[in-house]
Amino acid sequence: MKLRYLLAALSVAFAFGMNALTLPRIIGDNMMLQQKSNVLLWGWAKPGSKVKVVTDWNGKSYSVQAAGSGRWDIRVATPEASYETTSFTIEGDGKKIKVRNVLVGEVWFASGQSNMEMPMQGFIGSPVDGSNEAIAASGKLKHALRFSTTPRQLSAVPLDSVGGPWVECTPENAAEFSAIGFYFARRLNEMLDVPVGIINCSYGGTRVEGWMPGEILKQYPEIDLTLAAKPGVMEAFQPMSMYNGMLYPLAGYTVRGFLWNQGESNVGMHDTYHKRLAQMVEHWRKLWDDNSLPFYAVEIPPFCYGDGLDGVSAALLRESQQKSIKLIPNSGMVSSIDLYTPGLWCQIHPSVKQPAADRLAYMAAGRTYGIQGIQYQSPSYKSMEKIDNGAAVMVRFNDAVEGMNPYQGMKGFEVAGEDRKFYPANAEQIFGPYPVVEGVKLSCPEVKNIVAIRYRFKNWPEVGNVYNLRQLPLMPFRTDNW
Incomplete structure (x- = not known):
């Protein structure tokens, strides 16, 4: 299996041109960098060639040699957050790439299934409350918020490159942003008064097993890894496919923490969900080489689910979600039990998104940033x-x-x-x-x-x-x- 992964990684590297300096889509114009950190930048170049990064904010130069696979990784020191844009230059293989309109602030990685993926414009038949007003006013946040949306991509092996480009917050762009991500970023910006960036890496209908690697999933006898990225198989039944195709290529992008909104597709699996979610978070933290990254989740919303309005399958999953928080260090969960439209029991995508996002932001403000006076924990x-x-x-x-x-x-x-x-x-x-x-x-x-x-x-x-x-x-x- 490891050889298979290596061959896939090398094929991607060749596809991007090992003899030419190349960047992943997540690194480019309009990007947000985590403040006061040694942020990770990476790309591909001719094996053994020298790659140099020069940062405009301090004039420093950083150098690294591309590995035999053509991949290079380098860490660059960032300044304090600012609403003033900056830039940096990457040179290698006789090529120079200028990355412009860069903001430095707070970056959060948002993932899960459709209630995280749901954009400000809503889904078909599923609106987002207050979205038109928020989109209309979003231009005022052009130099405060940035978003990167990862395209849906399934893979049976870990890929090297994926991710969407960073875009500014404007009315033209905001309709496509994750609603939870947008409202979280807006509220956090109001509390911290620094720019906030969101990487939205989510895929509707997926189970937690879709966001875990094969090396963990193979220990579970009921998981069939051959279903990953298999044509005709529903996404919910594809283990590791989203991990390989969407998350793994972004691993290590320097962030402040993780936001998670998922669980609907795991209803009925409450006996295992909390344990697997804890394993997922532990593995993610290893990928990011930071076992202290906060993990803040949203409980699943009210819905009829498979056993009807008065059934308890979703209640049992919520209970499992609460158990997961006890297993995961530096984690928390906000309740969404009250966030629905009365009578719309058939709508699994509640239009009430802002309160859930605000609760996540309050938790981040109080627990991660230490702002006193904000209550963030539900009774x-x-x-x-x-x-x-x-x-x-x-x-x-x-x-x-x-x-x-x-x-x-x-x-x-x-x-x-x-x-x-x-x-x-x-x-x-x-x-x-x-x-x-x-x-x-x-x-x-x-x-x-x-x-x-x-x-x-x-x-x-x-x-x-x-x-x-x-x-x-x-x-x-x-x-x-x-």
Whole structure:
């Protein structure tokens, strides 16, 4: 298999011309470089030839010798972020390439399936809320935001070159940007006041296994690696195809962190999803040679999925997503359980994209950039205590020190007795001496001895309205293992 990969890599190198200085599409005009870093640049040239990079921001020169395959890699020091554009020159094989209109700022790598891929203009029959207004005003961000969209490309072997060119943020271009990526970048720019770049490497309908390498997947007996990039096979059933064809060629491009919006195609695989996602992230970090890169994910949206509105297949996958965050160091997940249009249970591409992106940006601002005062963690279940001889329970939550919202009329909780039948619960917030919040008391006339509770633990949990005081939604949960 390794020989097969090597031959594929060499064939790509020859295709790009080993006797001529060549750059991948991700390195070129309009690109965004990560600030205050030794960023990776690479390309191809005649084997053994000298390649030199000269940076206009400091006048420094960097040199490297192309390897026997023709590939060269070089690291270049970048300055602090600035809205002033800059440039650099690459020379080799008697050829000189000037890379112009470069911004230095914060770069994030966004990946996943269709809810990350979904552009500002929307999909057919699937709009993005507020997109026209945002696109119309996007020209003001021309020197603040940059985007690179990776073309869909499937491969059975790792490729050397792929990726879309970087483009400026203008009304003409913005409609094609990932909506999650655009809103994340815009909000982060507002908070940091530095340029932000997004590499969107996503493909609709794909499973987590599509973004993992064969060397990991071969340990799973149910995975058939011969299906990778096989004509006529749905993308969801093609292991490693997106990893080989889209992600691997971009590995190492210097970024601040990863954004992930995926999981719908793994519904029904909750027993393995969290473990495989953790393996994927660990491998990505090795590819980028940085085991501390943050990984921030979005939970899957409400939808009918395969077992109907009141089914729990998606709830189980959300639970697995939450488990993955406990397995992955320096990671976090934002909830999207409330981000849907009421009644549109048949729409797996919610139009409500900005709040999810904002929540990712708040998490990045608080956790990665250390901005104080921003709450970014949704409240989550902490503990349950029986009271009133089991006729009620006191439920306590993490990240809700000042209590929950609304003050009264909380909905979405369910309780069950030993018969395992769930009923809607009455919820009452209990306060102790100020500023102590005891928790939320749950009770139900139909259940005399409560043994389990759930909150929005359904595929389409349209009933549910509990938030903390910063309007971050309570994460769905269950206390049972039924």
